[in-house]
Amino acid sequence: MQYPAEPWHMQGSLVISLFRVPRKLVPDAHLPSTARLITLAGNALVAVAFVSYEPGSELTYEELLVATPVLDEGRVAVSVPQIWVDSEASRDGGREMWGIPKKLARFGEGSSIAAVAVAGGVRLPGRWTAAGWTAQRLDGRDVRTRMRMSGRVSVARSAWLFPAGGPLGYLTGRTPLVSFTMKDMRLTFGQDR
Structure with a gap:
């Protein structure tokens, strides 16, 4: 499968929610040997995001991802234990260039992974x-x-549905600490070679 060289310049929109999850439930096979999850009182912060990459991006597709803050080689970083995309090129590029464990999925009604509804929102300035x-x-x-x-970021209300028997079952029934939307998003991922 062919995919664009890095860096990828992407644009679109997203919704992201932060959850507090007991450390023992958070996947960690994706962590480099020098990295560890950042925890507080036995809990990790888990971000779940649904992203739509729109025309003008290197690739257009949708993705659902889980991200966790980690301490790696003396600096704070983000690690992605779980991620699904609806693009083979994105899956292959993410896995081969950046070690991101992208899997293929279909999104929409009846998804066995997750669903989200977003309401309201207070736009933050700038x-x-x-x-x-x-x-x-x-x-x-x-x-x-x-x-x-x-x-452009807004604080929003979100309701997530994570099927208990699905890959994000450890989030079933959890309420987000906070949720945000981002419009007119610009993302640069990767380095010039």
């Missing part, structure tokens, strides 16, 4: 920017990748 690193381990290989994202 354009928000976040930059940092991902730290991944896949197929015995540790990979660290630079990323930068910006967009």
Whole structure:
């Protein structure tokens, strides 16, 4: 499968919610040997996001991902233990270039992974920017990748449905601590070679 070379310049929108989850329930096979989940009182912070990458991006597709903050080589990074996309090119590029364990999925009504409904929202002023690193381990290989994202952020209300028997069953019945939407999102992922 062919996919664009890095960096990928993406644009679109997303909804992201933060959950507090007991550390013992959070997958960690994706962590490099030098990384550890950041925890507080035995709990990890787990972010779940649904992203739509729109025309103007290197690839157009949708993805559902789980991300956790980690301490890796003395710096805070993000690690992605679970992620699904509806694009073979995205799956292959993510796995091969960045060690991100992307799997194929179909989204929409009847999804066995997750569903989200978003309501309301209070827009925060200005354009928000976040930059940092991902730290991944896949197929015995540790990979660290630079990323930068910006967009117009709103605090929103979200309701997630995670089927108990699905891959995100450890989130079933949990209420988000906070949820955000981001419109006019710009994401650069990866480095120039």
